[in-house]
Amino acid sequence: MSAVGPATGAVADSDDASFARVFDGAGALMRRAGQVAGAVVRGRCDARETLRLVHDALVDASWTALVGAVLIGGIVGLQGLGYLTRYFATEVFGWAAALSAFRDVGPLLLAFALAARVGTKNAAQVATLAARERIDALCALGLDPHAVVTAPRVVAVVLAALLLYPLSALVILLVAFVFAGVLGGQSLAASAWSVTTYVQPAVLWEGLLRLAAFAAIIGLCTTHAGLSLWQRGDASAAAIGGAVYRGSVLSLTGIVVVNLVASWFGSAG
Amino acid sequence: MSARPPTPPASTLATTTGSLARLVEEARHVPMRAVVRRLDEVVWGSLVLVVAAAGCVGAAMADQAGRQAMRLIGDQSFIGLEYPVLGVQEFCPLVTALVLAQRVGAGFAAELASLVVDGTLDALRLFHARPTARRIAPMALALPPGSVVLGVIAVVVWELAGIVAMFARSQVNPFTFFHPEAVSKPMLVELVGKCALFGACVFVGATTAALRARNHGDVGRATTDAVVVGTLLCLLVNVVVDVAWLVA
Numbered sequence: 001m002s003a004v005g006p007a008t009g010a011v012a013d014s015d016d017a018s019f020a021r022v023f024d025g026a027g028a029l030m031r032r033a034g035q036v037a038g039a040v041v042r043g044r045c046d047a048r049e050t051l052r053l054v055h056d057a058l059v060d061a062s063w064t065a066l067v068g069a070v071l072i073g074g075i076v077g078l079q080g081l082g083y084l085t086r087y088f089a090t091e092v093f094g095w096a097a098a099l100s101a102f103r104d105v106g107p108l109l110l111a112f113a114l115a116a117r118v119g120t121k122n123a124a125q126v127a128t129l130a131a132r133e134r135i136d137a138l139c140a141l142g143l144d145p146h147a148v149v150t151a152p153r154v155v156a157v158v159l160a161a162l163l164l165y166p167l168s169a170l171v172i173l174l175v176a177f178v179f180a181g182v183l184g185g186q187s188l189a190a191s192a193w194s195v196t197t198y199v200q201p202a203v204l205w206e207g208l209l210r211l212a213a214f215a216a217i218i219g220l221c222t223t224h225a226g227l228s229l230w231q232r233g234d235a236s237a238a239a240i241g242g243a244v245y246r247g248s249v250l251s252l253t254g255i256v257v258v259n260l261v262a263s264w265f266g267s268a269g
Numbered sequence: 270m271s272a273r274p275p276t277p278p279a280s281t282l283a284t285t286t287g288s289l290a291r292l293v294e295e296a297r298h299v300p301m302r303a304v305v306r307r308l309d310e311v312v313w314g315s316l317v318l319v320v321a322a323a324g325c326v327g328a329a330m331a332d333q334a335g336r337q338a339m340r341l342i343g344d345q346s347f348i349g350l351e352y353p354v355l356g357v358q359e360f361c362p363l364v365t366a367l368v369l370a371q372r373v374g375a376g377f378a379a380e381l382a383s384l385v386v387d388g389t390l391d392a393l394r395l396f397h398a399r400p401t402a403r404r405i406a407p408m409a410l411a412l413p414p415g416s417v418v419l420g421v422i423a424v425v426v427w428e429l430a431g432i433v434a435m436f437a438r439s440q441v442n443p444f445t446f447f448h449p450e451a452v453s454k455p456m457l458v459e460l461v462g463k464c465a466l467f468g469a470c471v472f473v474g475a476t477t478a479a480l481r482a483r484n485h486g487d488v489g490r491a492t493t494d495a496v497v498v499g500t501l502l503c504l505l506v507n508v509v510v511d512v513a514w515l516v517a
Contacts, residue, residue, distance in 0.1 A: 064497060071504035078511040079359060083351075092341070104333055108326070109504075112367050116496040120375065124489025183515055237386060237488035241379020244492040248371040249318060256325035263329035264438075 029250070032150065032224045039144070039151035046148045053156030054163075061117045061160060068113035069168040073175025075109075076100045080176060081184040093186055094177070094194025101172040102199070103207040103266075108259050110168055111161075111214035115251040118157055119218040123247030126153065126226025127240045135230050150227065154219035161215035165208055202267060210262050217254035222247035298399050303407035311408075311415030315372050316422065322364045323423035327356060327430035332438050345439060349446040356427035357452050357460050358514075363507055365420045366467035369412070370499030374475040377408055378495030381479035382488045409472050416468030417461050424460065463510055467503045474499030 039045050080097045083089055089096075100106060126149065129135055135145050173195070180186035225247030229239055331352055338345045384390050384404065393400035428447070435441040478494035481487070 064501070067501055068504065071501070071508055074508035075359070075363075075504070075511065078508070078515060079355070081515065099337075104330075112371075113500060115371065116500040117493070120493035120496050121490075124493055128486070128489060183512070237383045237485045238379065240485075240489045241375075241383060241492045244489055245372070245375040245379060248375050248496060252368060252371050253318065253321055256322045260325040260329045263333055 028228075029221070029224050032227070033220055035146045036151045036154050036220060039147045040155060044144065044147040045151040045155055049148055050152040050155050050159075053152055054159045057118050057156055057160035058163060060121060061114055061164060064113050064117040065110060065164045065168050066171065068110060069106075069171035070175050072106060072109045073101070073172040074179055076105055076172060077176035077179030078183070081180050081186070084180065084184050084186060090186060090190055092194060092198065093180060094191035095198035097176040097180070097191065098173055098195045098199045099203060101176060102169050103203050103210065104263070106169050106172045107165070107207050107211040107214060108255070110165075111211060111218065111255050112252070114157070114161055114164075114215060115218045115222075115248060115255065118160065119222040119251050120244050120248055122153055122157065122219065123222035123226045123244045124240060126223050127229050127243035128226075130227055130230040131234065131236075131240060135227070145227075150223050153223045154216060157219035158212050158215040161211050161218075162208065165211050169204075169207065200267075206262075206266055210259070213258050213262065214255045217258060218251045221250035221254055225250060298402035299406045299410060300403065303403060304410045307407040307411035308415050311369070311373055311411050312418050315368055315415075315419060318368050318372055319365055319419045319423050320426050322368050323356075323361055323426040324430040326360060326364055327427035328434040330355065330360065331431035331434040335435055335439055335441070339439070345435070345441060346445075348435070349441075349448045350451045352431045352446075353424075353428055353448060353452050354456065356424055356431075357456050359507075359511075361423040361427050362420050362460055362463035362467060363503070365416060365423050365464060366471065366503040366507075367500060369416055369419070369468065369471045370474065370496055370503060373412065373415075374471045374495045374499040375492045377472075378475040378479040379488060379492045381405065381476065382482035382491035385479060385482045386485055386488060405476065408475075409469075412472045413465040413468035416471070417464040420460055420464035459510070459514060463507065466506050466510070470502035470506055471499040474502055 076097055080093050080100070083096070084093050129149065135149065138145050138148060177186070177188055177191045180191065181188050222244075225243045228246070229243055232239070331348070334348050334352065335345050338348055381404070384400075390400045390404070393403070432443045432446050435446050436443055474497075475495040478491040478498060481494070482491045
């Protein structure tokens with residue numbers, strides 16, 4: 001260390017500290033996941049709070065998910081249209097679009113939209129609760145913060161995503177068909193026939209499971225980021241904004257990694 | 270700092286429009302050092318996340334495309350030609366944009382909203398310190414080129430991820446899979462244009478949300494709105510550009 005001089009050494013030390021922070025952070029996130037799982041398995045997740053949060057998440061996210069679904073449908077349709085014109089693949093267009101809408105592209109982009117709407121709001125709310133010492137107040141009242149704050153939020157995001165999935169997936173598929181019909185002359189009947197003939201029901205379940213996993217990641221990462229202000233005692237606006245930011249980044253990373261794992265070990269469709 | 274009354278949407282739009290107009294007007298007063306610092310923040314700060322996102326999404330897409338091609342027609346040879354096109358035209362700009370909306374959009378909105386509610390922007394304006402030129406414009410000038418740089422890096426990572434995934438799954442020779450000639454010059458122009466537009470969208474989303482903040486409680490909401498508006502704007506612009514490309 002001394003051979004490279006104090007400046008380089010300082011950089012190396014700060015790099016070591018960054019790595020240590022990353023591992024500490026990963027450990028804390030896994031511990032939080034364990035606490036949430038424990039609260040859910042032991043039936044300690046506050047049901048009324050969960051229902052209220054599901055309602056809030058649905059009210060908040062419905063428009064974002066619907067607008068997102070329309071735009072994602074446009075992307076799926078236009079992508080399929082490219083192959084349609086290059087390979088004259090009218091017979092398999094519906095199947096390919098359904099696979100994208102239900103499993104591959106739809107849940108992934110929908111999860112990004114949910115992370116943007118529900119995740120960031122969740123992080124901001126929890127960070128505000130932590131910064132204003134409401135979590136301490138819950139502890140003082142003898143309540144378990146994991147049972148009344150953390151677990152209900154994670155479960156609520158998962159339930160809201162599962163409820164939004166059928167309509168969103170259908171909208172994505174229909175918009176893709178409309179784009180292909182209007183811009184590429186693809187027959188709606190041929191697309192529908194392709195879906196009913198080639199698409200296996202397992203594709204729908206796989207898409208649903210993927211979205212549930214993405215939603216669990218969003219709920220867990222954003223709640224964890226918000227709760228990070230709990231012991232820190234920093235109630236500034238910048239700290240709350242920072243928690244939202246950290247929650248977004250964590251969610252995004254988790255989503256893309258889990259998507260790769262699910263795709264790799266999932267069926268070919 | 271006393272809480273200010275909430276601003277109606279029309280007034281917010283006027284504020285944002287006014288800020289954007291001021292941004293153009295004060296462009297010549299922007300310190301280059303601040304732009305470089307922002308560019309550094311956008312590119313280096315988002316690099317790991319963009320590489321991870323483009324790599325993971327690319328590997329998943331290549332793997333699925335390869336498996337479906339084998340299942341349907343028993344031939345994977347055309348995947349190498351289609352895969353870089355999919356990355357250049359669609360997924361790399363989009364993944365870069367979504368990462369920037371989540372990371373830079375959220376961070377910048379939180380920072381700007383804090384300045385607004387703390388009264389720092391007003392104080393700077395009072396002392397003729399040009400807050401728009403010094404605090405807002407550098408990010409406006411840094412985001413589009415930063416987004417282009419990240420988009421190009423994402424394309425490289427996307428291709429490498431595809432090569433690795435196809436080799437690991439089906440033992441496809443990397444040299445057989447690698448087809449850079451499939452990407453034409455107009456496609457590269459589309460990549461650069463999309464990335465620059467998405468960078469601008471992220472900036473507009475973050476600024477619009479941040480300038481609406483009136484009290485400390487609004488900072489979290491501004492951050493949330495910045496990500497939502499940025500994400501949806503990028504998706505919308507993507508569809509519009511794709512349609513224009515198809516029609517042209």
